[in-house]
Amino acid sequence: MAVGTSGRIVIDLDPTIKNAIYQKLKLNGLTMKEWFEQKAKSDFPELFNSTENK
Template identity: 50%
Template sequence: MAIGKSGRIVLEIDAEDKEALHREIKKRGLTMKEWFLEKVEQDFPELAKKKKKKG
C-alpha cells in the first residue's frame, strides 16, 4: 500500500461492510472522519497529545 503526503487515508473494504459501518457511525451522530479520529485518539493517545501541542 502506498503512503503519500496528502493527508488522505484510503481503504478498500467490502461495499456491504462500508454501508453498514456508515449507518452505525451515523447513528452515533458522527461522520466517518470524526469516528476515525476518536479511534486514533483512543488507541494512540500519544499522537493526539502531539497534535494538541502543535495547535
C-alpha cells in the same frame, strides 16, 4: 498499500461492510472522519498529545 504525503487515507472495503459502518455511524451522529479520529486518539494518544500542544 501506498503511503502518500497528503492527509488522506484510502481503504478498500467490501461495499456491504462499508454501508453497514456508515449506517452505524449515522445512528451515533458521527461522520467517518470523526469516528476515525476518535478511535485513533483512543488507541494512540501519544500521537495527538504532541500535535495538540502546538
